Amino acid sequence: xxxxIKNIMKNKNMRFTVxxxxxxxxxxxxSKPVCYEDVKHRINMDKATFYRNIAKFVDEDIVNSFExxxxxxxxxxxVDSHPHFICNYxxxxxxxxxxxxxxxxxxxxxxxxxxxxxxxxx
Amino acid sequence: xxxxIKNIMKNKNMRFTVxxxxxxxxxxxxSKPVCYEDVKHRINMDKATFYRNIAKFVDEDIVNSFExxxxxxxxxxxVDSHPHFICNYxxxxxxxxxxxxxxxxxxxxxxxxxxxxxxxxx
DNA sequence: ATCTATTGTGCGACTAAGTCGCAATTAAGT
DNA sequence: ACTTAATTGCGACTTAGTCGCACAATAGAT
Ligand SMILES: [Mn+2]
Ligand SMILES: [Mn+2]
Ligand SMILES: [Zn+2]
Ligand SMILES: [Zn+2]
Numbered sequence: 001x002x003x004x005i006k007n008i009m010k011n012k013n014m015r016f017t018v019x020x021x022x023x024x025x026x027x028x029x030x031s032k033p034v035c036y037e038d039v040k041h042r043i044n045m046d047k048a049t050f051y052r053n054i055a056k057f058v059d060e061d062i063v064n065s066f067e068x069x070x071x072x073x074x075x076x077x078x079v080d081s082h083p084h085f086i087c088n089y090x091x092x093x094x095x096x097x098x099x100x101x102x103x104x105x106x107x108x109x110x111x112x113x114x115x116x117x118x119x120x121x122x
Numbered sequence: 123x124x125x126x127i128k129n130i131m132k133n134k135n136m137r138f139t140v141x142x143x144x145x146x147x148x149x150x151x152x153s154k155p156v157c158y159e160d161v162k163h164r165i166n167m168d169k170a171t172f173y174r175n176i177a178k179f180v181d182e183d184i185v186n187s188f189e190x191x192x193x194x195x196x197x198x199x200x201v202d203s204h205p206h207f208i209c210n211y212x213x214x215x216x217x218x219x220x221x222x223x224x225x226x227x228x229x230x231x232x233x234x235x236x237x238x239x240x241x242x243x244x
Numbered sequence: 245a246t247c248t249a250t251t252g253t254g255c256g257a258c259t260a261a262g263t264c265g266c267a268a269t270t271a272a273g274t
Numbered sequence: 275a276c277t278t279a280a281t282t283g284c285g286a287c288t289t290a291g292t293c294g295c296a297c298a299a300t301a302g303a304t
Contacts, residue, residue, distance in 0.1 A: 015272075015280060017280090017281065017282080036262085046282070047262075052263090052282090066237060071189065071260090073261080073262085099224065102236065104236060107207055107236070107241065108238045109207075109238045110238035112237075114229070114234055117230040119229065137250095137251060137300055137301075138300075139252065139253085140299090158291085168254050169254095170291090170292075171252080171253055171254070173290090173291060175253095193289090193290075195290080249300105250301090250302105251298105251299085251300075252297105253297085253298070254295105254296095256293105256294095257294090260292100261289090262287105262289090262290105263287080263289100265284105265286090265287100266285100268283085270282085271279090271280075271281085272277105272278095274276085274278105
């Protein structure tokens with residue numbers, strides 16, 4: 001795992017730093033998308049450092065991002081890309097595995113977000 | 123149309139005001155989701171007035187809302203609800219009509235957002 | 245038509261997510 | 275070890291959206 005991150009960095013021509021290692025470790029371990037607040041709660045990382053590294057990860061296709069109904073951005077590793085359900089009422093985010101593939105002529109669909117009322121809220 | 127808005131307000135037990143009429147007229151005429159900036163560009167309406175009225179419309183199920191990749195909220199009349207495609211690169215929003223219905227067991231899906239690369243950006 | 249209770253509007257101050265410039269630090273190749 | 279370019283952390287800044295409050299407008303009663 002430690003070695004994995006070092007290799008990812010090498011492949012993407014990015015320097016192997018403590019901040020990036022800690023951030024990627026959280027993203028890899030976590031099974032849900034995380035926001036800056038989530039990361040800050042676990043490790044000491046500056047806002048700017050977080051957002052700049054995340055932007056680079058997104059740029060390098062390592063990480064996916066989307067905006068939730070709580071007006072914050074959430075981030076997740078891009079491996080095993082899947083849809084997400086966001087509750088408009090409690091703002092919880094659920095990863096969805098059992099949804100047929102959605103194809104849209106002319107567009108390159110990178111992520112799918114379903115919004116509505118979750119199991120607990122209805 | 124003018125009468126329609128008055129009736130909507132009556133049915134929802136909301137006062138019939140100039141601000142609400144102007145805002146609903148824009149939402150009804152517009153064929154794309156709009157943000158505050160879009161509305162401000164067309165009429166003189168205070169931010170607080172806009173967001174408070176929009177929140178009420180959303181609450182009363184007249185209007186749908188979602189967050190775009192430009193970190194702004196967009197709003198659209200709830201009639202003829204349909205999915206939207208948001209480009210992660212140019213942040214354009216397209217209304218999608220030709221997509222099969224998505225059903226998710228246990229959840230009440232209110233809106234569907236597809237994100238990715240639009241026709242122009244790829 | 246006027247009066248009154250209640251709701252809506254506009255303004256300015258505020259909040260909070262995210263960005264930017266800059267000086268200090270660190271990674272990585274020689 | 276040395277050098278150079280990339281990265282980090284800090285504080286200032288930007289901007290979408292919220293809040294409190296004084297004033298204005300609505301809708302119903304008289
Ligand atoms: Mn997920
Ligand atoms: Mn639409
Ligand atoms: Zn919920
Ligand atoms: Zn585009």
